[in-house]
Amino acid sequence: MISQQVPEGYKFEFEEYLFNSKEHRKSQSPNNWKSFYLLDKKRKIITASWHLYVSDNRLLSPYRGTFGGFSFSQRLSLRKLCSFIYDVKHLLGAKLNDKWKIILPAQIYDEKKFIKSYQALADNGFNAANTEISASIRIGDRPFESIIHSSEKKKLRRAEKQGCQFFCEEEASYEAIYELIATCRKERGLELSLSSEQLSAIVKQIPQSFRYYSVKESNDLIAAAICVNVAPDIQYVFYGGHLKQYDKLSPAVMLYAGIYSQLQAERFRLLDFGTSPINGGTDFDLLDFKEYLGADLSLKITFTN
Numbered sequence: 019m020i021s022q023q024v025p026e027g028y029k030f031e032f033e034e035y036l037f038n039s040k041e042h043r044k045s046q047s048p049n050n051w052k053s054f055y056l057l058d059k060k061r062k063i064i065t066a067s068w069h070l071y072v073s074d075n076r077l078l079s080p081y082r083g084t085f086g087g088f089s090f091s092q093r094l095s096l097r098k099l100c101s102f103i104y105d106v107k108h109l110l111g112a113k114l115n116d117k118w119k120i121i122l123p124a125q126i127y128d129e130k131k132f133i134k135s136y137q138a139l140a141d142n143g144f145n146a147a148n149t150e151i152s153a154s155i156r157i158g159d160r161p162f163e164s165i166i167h168s169s170e171k172k173k174l175r176r177a178e179k180q181g182c183q184f185f186c187e188e189e190a191s192y193e194a195i196y197e198l199i200a201t202c203r204k205e206r207g208l209e210l211s212l213s214s215e216q217l218s219a220i221v222k223q224i225p226q227s228f229r230y231y232s233v234k235e236s237n238d239l240i241a242a243a244i245c246v247n248v249a250p251d252i253q254y255v256f257y258g259g260h261l262k263q264y265d266k267l268s269p270a271v272m273l274y275a276g277i278y279s280q281l282q283a284e285r286f287r288l289l290d291f292g293t294s295p296i297n298g299g300t301d302f303d304l305l306d307f308k309e310y311l312g313a314d315l316s317l318k319i320t321f322t323n
Contacts, residue, residue: 019056019057019059020054020055020056020057020102020105020106020109021054021055021057022052022053022054022055022109023053023055024055024064025057025062027062028055028057028062028063028064029062029063029064030063030064030067031058031063031064031065031091031093032065032066032089032090032091032092033089033249033250034067034089035085035089035123035127035248035249035252036224036227036246036247036248036249037080037083037084037085037086037248038067038069038080038086038087038089039224041223041224042083042220042223042224043069043071043080043081044223045219045220045223045224046071046080046081046082046083046220047071047081047082050071050072050073050081051069051070051071051072052069052070052072052110053067053068053069053070054067054068054069054070054102054106054109055067056090056094056098056102063091065090065091065093065094065098066088066089066090066091066094066098066099066102067088067089067090068087068088068089068102068103068106069086070106070110072110075113075115075116075117076116076117076118076119077110077112077116077117077118077119078118078119078120079119079120079121080121083121084121084248084254084292085121085122085123085124085318086120086121087120087121087122087123087135088102088103088135090102090131090134092130092131094134096134096137096138099134099135099138100137100138100141100142102138103138103139103142104142107142116323117322117323118144118321118322118323119320119321119322120139120144120320120321120322121318121319121320121321122135122136122318122319122320122321123318124152124154124290124316124317124318125152125316125317125318126152126154126156126288126290126314126316127249127252127288127290132317136319139321143323144321144322144323145321145322145323146319146320146321147320147321147322148319148320149317149318149319149320150293150294150295150300150317150318150319150320151293151294151300151305151315151316151317151318152290152291152292152293152315152316152317152318153290153291153292153293153294153305153308153309153313153314153315154288154289154290154291154313154314154316155274155278155288155289155291155311155312155313155314156287156288156314157278157281157282157286157287157288157289158282159282162274162275162278162279162312163275165311165312166271166275166310166311166312167309167310167311169310170268170271170310170311173267173268173271173272174271174272174275176267177233177267177268177269177271177272178272180235180267181235181236182233182234182235182240182267182269182272183233183234184231184232184233184272184273184275184276185231185232185233185234185276186229186230186231186276186280187230187231187232187242188230189221189225189228189230191230191232192218192221192230192244193214194239195230195232195239195242195243195244196210196214196217196244196257197214198232198239198240198241198242198259198261199242199243199244199257199258199259200214201261202259202260202261202262203259205261205262206262210257217244217256227246227247227248228244228245228246228247228256229244229245229246229247229253230242230243230244230245231243231245231273231276231277231280232273233260233269233270233272233273233276235269240260240261240264240269241258241259241260241261241264241269241270241272241273242258242259242260242273243255243256243257243258243259243273243274243277244256244257244258245258245277248290251285251286251287251288252286252287252288252290253277253281253286253288253289253290254290254292255289255290255291255292258270258273258274260273271311274289274311277289291308291311291313293318294308
């Protein structure tokens with residue numbers, strides 16, 4: 019049975035990623051959301067959910083986010099997931115001229131769910147319209163230096179010898195960190211996707227999910243990252259970078275070494291660097307850097323109808 023609201027007394031058999039949470043969806047748009055929940059009435063649990071932004075024959079998941087898609091229990095069969103998608107399309111009164119866009123979480127988040135999601139969408143007439151490579155570090159018991167390339171080890175040691183230090187920052191440092199990262203992008207002819215005000219509005223909705231990190235030389239901020247906890251054990255690098263004048267030193271290596279150690283202490287599973295797009299293709303230099311930091315690669319796929 020499908021409901022468009024969570025019935026009283028029902029519990030989720032899974033945890034939705036942050037980008038599918040009510041708080042994050044409302045930070046993107048307060049209106050035009052349609053939510054669907056697959057119910058197991060006997061056990062009074064929710065086994066799947068799907069939130070779609072619906073406007074002008076567009077059905078988007080996410081509306082403005084890194085990924086969306088449906089969430090579901092590990093125990094949900096492919097048969098039931100296919101039926102869920104089919105029934106949601108029927109309840110929406112989907113038409114042939116409707117424009118769908120569904121971005122799945124990266125494959126590495128949960129490989130079994132990724133495979134089921136891919137096939138369930140394909141069986142319901144959706145097509146893989148775009149694929150990107152996502153890079154993520156698996157957080158384990160090994161020290162950071164044991165997973166990175168020898169060239170990155172040298173950069174880390176140079177930064178340490180030069181007196182650079184890593185810091186976990188408070189939300190009060192948001193403006194300084196955002197401006198530093200914006201400057202880093204501008205120096206390379208790039209822009210951030212969100213203005214400081216736009217990102218700040220999201221932060222205010224879900225402040226507990228954001229984390230701020232920096233590397234300083236003396237008191238000078240030279241590298242920084244804004245990250246977000248998309249799951250209890252997955253942190254996503256929203257924005258990050260270092261000043262161009264420090265390219266040879268590459269303090270970003272120390273930055274991510276510090277983040278890795280922090281996540282290791284908190285028993286996180288993944289640090290997601292996201293994709294590496296450029297001009298409709300892949301930024302191979304950026305992807306190489308992520309791999310040199312010990313990241314594993316996986317697919318991130320956008321489906322359309």
